Amino acid sequence: MASSNEKVALVVGASRGIGRQIAIDLAKNGYAVVIAAKTASKSTDNHTFPPDPNSPQSTITTVAREICEAGGEATAIVVDTRDPTSIQALLSQTIKKYGRLDVLVYNSGAIWWASVERTPLSRFQLMQRVNVEGLYATVQAALPYFAAQDWKARVVVVSPPIYSRFFRGKTAYAMGKVGMSVLTKGLAMDWEREEKKDMAITSIWPAVAIESAATKMVDKDGERDLRRSTIFSDAILAILNAPTEEVNGQLELDEDFLRKKGVVDFAKYSVVPGTTPRRIMPAKLPDLTVEEQNDEGQRVDSSKMRARL
Secondary structure, three states: OOOOOOOEEEEEOOOOHHHHHHHHHHHHOOOEEEEEEOOOOOOOOOOOOOOOOOOOOOOHHHHHHHHHHOOOEEEEEEOOOOOHHHHHHHHHHHHHHHOOOOEEEEOOOOOOOOOOOOOOHHHHHHHHHHHHHHHHHHHHHHHHHHHHOOOOEEEEEEOOOOOHHHHOOOHHHHHHHHHHHHHHHHHHHHHHHOOOOOEEEEEEEOOEOEOOHHHOOOOOOHHHHOEOOHHHHHHHHHHHHOOHHHHOOOEEEHHHHHHHOOOOOOHHHEOOOOOOOOEOOOOOOOOOOOOOOOOOOOOOOHHHHHHHO
């Protein structure tokens, strides 16, 4: 069991790239970290350690070992986010091991960027299962444990702000990722309405492309437009340290949130020293609220209606 003063973080999708970096930096900041993803490896596997963090040789096993050898606390647990039973087992094992859950980060994701015509239905279904359905199942599985600890926890979702250009050329992918951001907005409203003042859910997305397994195929010139994944984990740590009312329901960009927290020098994050990577996200995003934001009208609760039948 974790000590009474040790916070516990579960990072889903932490075997390599951005997820690995999030897990490592949470551990550096005093969290006991559960490393969860589909890919584990045996201690007898003959690979250089530590492996390339953006390669298939980086697994939940190697990430947990990196953390432990650096003096941190980590546990690797295999999960298939397409399977609700596997997700339930992940949460159960986390609580059995540490007795609590303070931070849940959902970084698991499937990617296919192509037009609707060039996106097979099977690929579309996979993305919905891993991205939006996997997130929904993971959050729902965590809610009873949050309730048991008096609703004091944080959830961080790797999903984008909602704006029209994001849909172009990758509609099927965008449907799931934007759905994840809708969950952030909606669940935050639930918690506000229910006066769960110590709960916050926040989405975060990179303002500039980040070096990862997905960007390994770029040429040397393309590396000039990449940042290191540490900018993303730094932004998540800043979100976790911010007041709940400041971040609950927000769709943040890593660079922009760090700027709000006083960071002005981003040179250390450039993959190629001395470069200024191209920003891929808009400088100004639409406001999704409306004047009637707080007018709920006659609220309907289908669960209560079903219970009366």
